Amino acid sequence: MRTLRPVMILSVFLVTLLATATPATATPATAEPAAAAITFTSAPPPSGVTAHQPYPGHTFTATGDEAIRFSLVPGGTLPPGLALSAETGTLTGTPTVASRFTFTVRATGSPSGDFVDQQVTVLVVEPLITVASDAPTSPWYVGQAYPTHRFTAEGGTAPYRLALRSGSLPVGMALSSAGVLVGTPTVAGSHQFGIRMTDANGFHGDQDVTIVVAAPAVVITSGEPPPGTADRAYSFRFTADGDSDIRFSVSAGSLPDGLTLAANGRLRGTPSAAGSFAFTVRATGTATSVTGEVALVVAAAPPAPAPTQTSPAPTDPPTEPSPTPESPTSTQPTAAAPAPAPAAPAPTRTTGSWLPMTGSNSVLVLALLAVVAFCIAGILFVLAHERRRRFTTPR
Numbered sequence: 001m002r003t004l005r006p007v008m009i010l011s012v013f014l015v016t017l018l019a020t021a022t023p024a025t026a027t028p029a030t031a032e033p034a035a036a037a038i039t040f041t042s043a044p045p046p047s048g049v050t051a052h053q054p055y056p057g058h059t060f061t062a063t064g065d066e067a068i069r070f071s072l073v074p075g076g077t078l079p080p081g082l083a084l085s086a087e088t089g090t091l092t093g094t095p096t097v098a099s100r101f102t103f104t105v106r107a108t109g110s111p112s113g114d115f116v117d118q119q120v121t122v123l124v125v126e127p128l129i130t131v132a133s134d135a136p137t138s139p140w141y142v143g144q145a146y147p148t149h150r151f152t153a154e155g156g157t158a159p160y161r162l163a164l165r166s167g168s169l170p171v172g173m174a175l176s177s178a179g180v181l182v183g184t185p186t187v188a189g190s191h192q193f194g195i196r197m198t199d200a201n202g203f204h205g206d207q208d209v210t211i212v213v214a215a216p217a218v219v220i221t222s223g224e225p226p227p228g229t230a231d232r233a234y235s236f237r238f239t240a241d242g243d244s245d246i247r248f249s250v251s252a253g254s255l256p257d258g259l260t261l262a263a264n265g266r267l268r269g270t271p272s273a274a275g276s277f278a279f280t281v282r283a284t285g286t287a288t289s290v291t292g293e294v295a296l297v298v299a300a301a302p303p304a305p306a307p308t309q310t311s312p313a314p315t316d317p318p319t320e321p322s323p324t325p326e327s328p329t330s331t332q333p334t335a336a337a338p339a340p341a342p343a344a345p346a347p348t349r350t351t352g353s354w355l356p357m358t359g360s361n362s363v364l365v366l367a368l369l370a371v372v373a374f375c376i377a378g379i380l381f382v383l384a385h386e387r388r389r390r391f392t393t394p395r
Contacts (some may be wrong), residue, residue: 037065038115040116042058045122051096051201055081057091060090060091061089066110068109069107069110070086076104079099081093081094081096087237098124102121104118126203127199129198130154140170141286142214145183156199156200162175162178162197164193166193169193170183171187172186174219189213191211191213216285217243218289220239222236224295225238242391243288248264248283250280250282256296276295288314
């Protein structure tokens with residue numbers, strides 16, 4: 001028994017030692033994460049766009065994997081009205097709110113699963129709305145219906161609504177939400193007020209307006225008309241202000257013959273005689289009128305230039321006819337034959353000839369030609385008679 005006890009103790013010790021011994025195991029090395037391989041290649045999207053106008057459009061692009069999808073990282077907000085396509089990366093739409101928007105776009109590669117982020121800022125501004133219509137008529141006159149005026153706007157989205165922003169209209173006038181200003185002012189003075197044109201999306205534009213209302217009093221402003229010349233076209237315009245719908249007429253005296261005065265103040269025509277003409281012009285407005293004395297001088301027409309006369313060029317003198325020779329067989333004494341008169345030059349039709357066929361001397365020329373012809377005929381008759389007598393045998 002005593003010999004077995006140490007053996008048992010030793011066995012228990014060995015079993016305990018083997019049970020408590022921890023086997024050695026290998027510790028794996030910790031791997032460092034790989035760097036992202038995805039890269040954005042597109043520029044930042046357009047910014048400073050106008051609300052309620054189509055966005056110019058933008059496409060995000062990236063490289064680094066076989067396929068890339070795009071998404072919006074939580075925490076950012078696209079401008080209301082815009083959308084981002086996951087497949088193509090296209091940002092499109094029409095922004096509806098004017099503000100500054102910052103968001104982050106993520107590009108994720110496939111099959112790697114790598115991704116990269118890009119922060120984006122898009123500014124959306126309000127449309128610039130302006131009043132496009134002309135200023136209302138000013139000045140105007142107490143007690144006269146104001147010419148209807150319509151305010152119009154551009155730069156936003158129709159329809160527009162008009163409202164009075166500040167000041168007050170002239171007493172007796174009204175302004176509709178459609179932008180129409182009408183009425184009949186009853187109080188003189190200078191009236192300033194502000195208007196606001198608001199478009200369909202709530203954006204607006206402002207304008208300040210001034211209308212002067214005065215008591216009507218017509219005043220002719222054109223002055224004296226310039227002198228004219230007889231038989232020459234004449235034109236002059238009388239003008240006046242201080243009232244509305246002013247018309248002109250002649251209230252006394254008379255205009256030069258050939259001239260007329262239209263209701264719009266235009267004096268025109270061709271005066272037919274020279275002289276000094278006095279008449280009265282009346283300018284009549286809606287409420288008042290005024291007259292003006294006018295003295296219009298019409299000068300005589302300048303004399304027409306005298307026509308230039310051309311001296312006729314002399315022609316060669318006519319050739320005298322040779323005398324008829326006597327017969328050698330005649331035994332009778334012969335009387336001296338009178339010398340034939342020189343032949344008259346034949347009239348020419350050439351301009352500038354010494355013997356004109358027309359004009360103030362044409363009758364005298366024809367008479368002279370008749371006398372010359374008669375003389376030549378008489379001479380020929382005498383010569384013929386004398387010749388016959390010579391050759392006649394005496395009985």
